Amino acid sequence: xxxxxxxxxxxxxxxxxxxxxxxxxxxxxxxxxxxxxxxxxxxxxxxxxxxxxx
Numbered sequence: 001x002x003x004x005x006x007x008x009x010x011x012x013x014x015x016x017x018x019x020x021x022x023x024x025x026x027x028x029x030x031x032x033x034x035x036x037x038x039x040x041x042x043x044x045x046x047x048x049x050x051x052x053x054x
Contacts, residue, residue, distance in 0.1 A: 008048035017054040
């Protein structure tokens with residue numbers, strides 16, 4: 001299980017996923033960028049407090 005303040009960014013292409021993740025990190029919140037086709041089980045296993053679709 002990850003830290004309580006973990007944001008999971010699902011990247012649908014382009015550069016916005018990386019930019020969003022950087023902004024989240026600037027607020028001292030851990031974030032990970034993953035491809036849009038990441039299986040739901042993998043997302044649940046990381047137990048993020050939020051998911052951003054980018």
